[in-house]
Amino acid sequence: xxxxxxxxxxxxxxxxxxxxxxxxxDSQVTMMFWYRQQPGQSLTLIATANQGSEATYESxxxxxxxxISRPNLTxxxxxxxxxxxxDSSIYLCSVGQASSGNTIYxxxxxxxxxx
Amino acid sequence: xxxxxxxxxxxxxxxxxxSILNCDYTNSMFDYFLWxxxxxxxGPTFLISISSIKDKNEDGRFTVFLNKSxxxxxxxxxxxxxxxxAVYFCAASSMGGKLIFGQGTELSVKP
Numbered sequence: 001x002x003x004x005x006x007x008x009x010x011x012x013x014x015x016x017x018x019x020x021x022x023x024x025x026d027s028q029v030t031m032m033f034w035y036r037q038q039p040g041q042s043l044t045l046i047a048t049a050n051q052g053s054e055a056t057y058e059s060x061x062x063x064x065x066x067x068i069s070r071p072n073l074t075x076x077x078x079x080x081x082x083x084x085x086x087d088s089s090i091y092l093c094s095v096g097q098a099s100s101g102n103t104i105y106x107x108x109x110x111x112x113x114x115x
Numbered sequence: 116x117x118x119x120x121x122x123x124x125x126x127x128x129x130x131x132x133x134s135i136l137n138c139d140y141t142n143s144m145f146d147y148f149l150w151x152x153x154x155x156x157x158g159p160t161f162l163i164s165i166s167s168i169k170d171k172n173e174d175g176r177f178t179v180f181l182n183k184s185x186x187x188x189x190x191x192x193x194x195x196x197x198x199x200x201a202v203y204f205c206a207a208s209s210m211g212g213k214l215i216f217g218q219g220t221e222l223s224v225k226p
Contacts (some may be wrong), residue, residue, distance in 0.1 A: 043204065043216040092158050102147040102211050106158035
């Protein structure tokens with residue numbers, strides 16, 4: 001499977017600020033996704049990052065709050081805007097390949113704590 | 116509406132014994148099921164998957180069973196090892212669509 005690197009791995013953020021998380025994959029991948037795991041909760045899909053076009057957001061997530069970029073087949077960013085304590089979560093980049101069928105693989109995650 | 120449910124938040128087993136983690140789903144359109152293992156402060160690691168055309172898939176110590184009529188799948192770990200202690204998530208998808216995750220079961224394997 002592809003090696004997925006996320007930056008930052010952990011950060012403490014001030015309320016009202018924004019933070020951009022980067023996801024770098026060591027090979028070209030068909031699909032890239034961004035998930036969130038709030039404390040004690042399951043994993044929830046935020047959006048599918050589409051290469052060269054706007055991301056596809058899931059219900060409850062909007063572009064103004066979580067702008068996503070995907071300039072090429074190996075890189076994507078997720079910005080968490082105007083953060084509040086409720087945004088304290090692990091944010092996970094994940095990728096899928098046609099050769100892997102429907103299996104997706106995850107990066108190490110980015111732990112954000114908003115104070 | 117929770118389409119994928121893991122009703123046991125935690126499970127404790129003795130080292131060397133079998134661990135059985137269960138997962139139920141409600142959407143009959145799901146055709147692909149996966150199990151992930153997650154340690155604290157790390158991303159989930161893919162363990163094993165099964166297509167709806169099968170009822171069993173085995174990979175080393177890990178076996179996944181699928182009962183479509185009951186909309187139930189289970190992950191068996193034999194023998195369990197202390198390093199297996201983690202949170203296990205089941206997930207399901209339909210026709211290559213997005214993965215829906217269960218709430219997770221925390222497995223503790225005691226030496």
